[in-house]
Amino acid sequence: MFRKGDKVVVIGVGRSGLATAEVLRSRGIRVTAYDDKPLQLLSGQTRDALARLRVTLVGPSELEAAIEASKAAVVSPGVPLTHRAVARVYDAGRPVISEIELAYSLAQGPIIAVTGSKGKSTTTALIGHLLRSAGLPARVGGNIGNPLVRETADAATDEWIVAEVSSFQLEGIRSFRPRISVLLNISPDHLDRYPSMEEYAEAKFRIFANQSPDDVFIGNADDEFCAALRTGAGRTVPCRALWFGMDAADRGLTITLEGDAIVVRDKRREAVLVDVNELRLLGRHNVANAMAASAAALSAGAKLAAIREGLRSFEPLPHRLTIVHDDGGIVWIDDSKATNPAAAVAAIESLTRPIILIAGGKSKNTDFTTFAGAVSKRAKRAILIGETAREIGQLVEGPTVAYAPTLDAAVEDAHAHAQAGDAILLSPACASFDMFESAEQRGERFAELARARAKHDRAAS
Template sequence: MSRSFAGQTIGVLGLARSGLAAARLALGRGAHVYASDAGDGEAARAAADQVRALGGDAQTGGHDLAKLAACSRIVLSPGIPPTAAILREPAIQGVPVVPEIELAYEQLDGPVIGITGTNGKTTVTSLTEHLLRAAGIDAVAGGNIGTALSELALREPQPAWNVVECSSFQLGGIDRFTPAIGMLTNLAPDHLDWYADLEDYYADKARLFRNATDASRWILNAEDERAATLIGDAPGTRYWFRAASMPKSDDELGGWMDGRELRIRTEAGRTESLGSADRLRILGPHNIANALAASLAARLAGASAESIAEALPRFEAPPHRLQPVSERGGVLWVNDSKATNVASTRVAIRGMSRPTVLLLGGRHKGEPYTEMAGDLAGRVRTVIAFGEAGAQIAADLSGAVDVQHVEGGFDEVMARAASVARPGDAVLLSPACSSFDMFRNYEERGRRFAELARGEGE
């Protein structure tokens, strides 16, 4: 699929990892490039220097509208929301804006497994890559998971399979992006601070099916009504995964749990066992669904059931996703910093087997915290509310659970958690908020949580 960009002038908005990779890819395929970033920090300036060294034009601390208006198209880094002010500038309204994954897709030689959903997509993406590589298949994860898809397009040789985590922002701007295997893990409210309403958010998720053909294969959550129906009448074969129910018929393709046994069926008349769910090293019942979904993707991409069954127990939770990071004084500390919405935090709470001290807070994303009140009973002993959303969290949950509002920094939040937790408890960072009030991203928040949980840097 690789082709030349010669004769095109491509603008790149954002000079973090994905933006820099997109600029490098465009320049390497013969385009003229203008890349810009509103920030002027050390990392942005270093990226701009790299673009210039490769023959491109780069700017930090702002954007040149005249240069952007002269571009054939503008590539949007995934960290820039669709509500960004620069995208509303009249001067560039006639210029097509595409996500970085669209530019990279045009340059990929191998097929794509496209994975989206509100929660679980990073775990499923990582697990799918793990299962394929364990089977001896050259597969690499990219997209919203941390490695830009443009980086995979630049590799020599390119991967045989590209396992791509897709955010709603990335899918919202696609044109030709077409996964050979597509997956929707689940749907729940999220990003309501950026989308006008929930339907707009779901509509961007639905663009995963935009270019469906009869050859498409779709892995769908049979137990999430909205996720199951979002596909509509798009062509392709459907594979349903179920963690808490059995297939509707002997003809249904997909994955399920029979007792404690994981089973999949990817062709009529052939059911295969993947071993017991008790062997999984990832916490929570939701991860049984994630394991089934990833196993279906790996099986459809060529991994054998035997290799999948062997590899599943070797997979550990990715960082910041219900990741146990320390146990000190009988207290288990669990890092779920990636839980940046209420639905994800509710899943985490339901997966806890110990009395829990829950750390909730950060920058508010537009959802009421009252929705998790029913999940707290019998599981969460104390909520520690912090950050910009702390006061609202305390107000929403004060009648449902003991809430302690900490108005200081994150180190003070952790000190309060340590003073409240008792032997046999778990301290769970599952904040239901973005991190941008205190940290650059959820990874930095999770790393600081892990450091303090281990007693480092106190």
């Protein structure tokens, strides 16, 4: 895609943008960077990285000249293709390349790509775990942690690259072609970026846009948008399609649930993979994630026995229904990564204990009606924070609704009203950016506060 000595503009200097610059510089490509923030407002770590890489950061007044001098621009995942800086690249007639497209051009090994509105990170990590359990070399990257461009640049030809990809990343692909694509679900999210659910779904469907008949697509038969692909009512999947779902009577499913058993079916066999009670993952939604991951691992050549052991040994990722404290009475659960209503509903419905819920945060123009219904039905108390607090509170009927100005205050309220046997659940249904830098920071603060409250209780007893 690029040769030594080429000039490239990288738009956005977050984690992926810096990784892109680093990979390009390691190949002798000259890089200029652009970000909405001026250099003095970037973190010290980012400024140090730019200096180490010998990358100049330009502002709006210098951007046009940088684009004119460059062969192309690589756009970071968090930058919309409608951004004014990207528009200037188009106006100059230069190619606009997404980070995921650059990563694909560097990949020597096969790619498994995972997308969906919820469950992406868990499923991506689980696929990597299952492949390694089967003795198949695998790297995990993308939105889950290490930027995909870095993983593909370093991967050997025999390594599977398991990538979590977002709708934002898929918008900008041209040639990106995973050997195996996984579409978990499509539910309302990022409607601050997409005018409609249909346009959001179209962005997700791009995961299989370049696949060929020899490739594999794995879809959720229980999801409305995925089911349309299965029936032919929507887009046509251009490769072999495997389906997972909860309806054991549906003989068209490759992986399904029979009672408490996850079962795999094909023309040669029908075999139990694992009892769901053996999984360390909580919730029915994670059963679906386990099905999807198992289908991907099978398609990559993993044996049933190895998948079975991998499912049993996989530990949940942080901030996803993670128990951060359990003293035998009150259980504190961090689900900070539930940044949309569907993910939070899945968390609420997975618990059998009485729930004191902490929710709210940055709005993504999402409808909270279904979420509020689940809160009304299952929570004994809802403590709402952030800019969406009043919007959610007006929809909740039944439990006591309280408002807190900070997460710290919400934790104090939850602790004051909790009784033995309760679960205090942080499952915000919203992004974190009105109060925190990331969902991870929000979850870490919740865990810190939970442990501090428990320590105080022990000292007082």
